[in-house]
Amino acid sequence: MIESVDLEPDGRGGEVLIARVRPKGGVGSRCSRCRRRCPGYDVSRQPRRWRGLDLGTTQVYLQATTRRVSCPEHGVVVAAVPWARAGARFTTAFEDTAAWLVCHATLSVVAVLLRIAWRSVSGIVTRVVTERAGAVDRLAGLRRIGIDEISYRKGQRYLLVVTCHDTGRLVWAGKDRTKETLGRFFDDLGTERAAALTHVSADGAEFIHNVVAERAPRAVLCLDPFHVVAWATKALDDVRRGLAGELRRGGRAEEAATIKNTRWALLKNPRTLSTDQRSTLAGIQATNGPLYRAYLLKEQLRAVFQARDLASARRLLTGWLAWAQRCRLPAFVKLAKTITKYRQLILNAVEHGLSNARSEATNTHLRLLTRRSYGLSPESLMAMADLTRGGLCPPLPGRAA
């Protein structure tokens, strides 16, 4: 219940609204960790404040005297308050609003709109996720999963993430791309649920293939089309940069600059090219044989995954390999070796129509998140990803459904 409401100078020329509150009888003597009723221990001398949702443009704080209780399990801890989560300096309504916003806007927008620091956003997300994850078993009913590596700290560190191909949700994440980390996922999953997995897609990492073969022997292993296309895109980029470098060294700076500017036309899906990019491509076709050849190689490899059926995919892939092996572009000759090695896993992906569109969206989102939140701990990153892509977004407070 509210005892009094006052405006107080905020020290920056404005005012904040302070609502002095007191929990209604009884609630004040529960442990904030387990909500169990416990004997009181003592009463704090200094009242505590929790940031609440703004009233118009004015920041609102709830202020209350807190008690500590003596919990048989958790020892002497702060008593639970009905308006905030344990350890939070924000009200539950404020935190749910922040978490909902994180799912619908960029982190910087959230921080500016709510006038909170990045660190606070990450703390809020962790608390909301911990609370909501307890209620959801995200490993239940998995059939087709994708295992992926996401780099953070500028590619120095990795998260291993598991997404569900059917829902597109992130279902598990662990630190470091190692067989031990993946082993922990299968430990969490358990033998019975691992046996129910029908398809597992992954990139070319050997350790993933080995662990999957051992722990989910009945699942068909597929090479993620996303990665195969990404390899081809990288090879094309290598060819383009190599040619630009050669031209520059040969004193043909203008032509080198032209090639440099073709990057987006070359890398984009042809169906989404702008008119300008189409003419750029036509220009390359007319003047630069090797670069155009590299472009076609990339596009034909992509076409393998869009083939009508397995037989046409097989034909396209065989044709692609023959062409790439004798294309005289070192980046593609090398790629042909890799593709030969994973030929069966690529055809598995085609045969089983493993659409990774949803999990790809999740991974793209994760990559974006890791790039932006440089400096956040992997735990915060995982919590953030759980919230936005793990189906844990809370409803906005005060709205029915």
Ligand SMILES: [Zn+2]
């Ligand atoms: Zn307790």
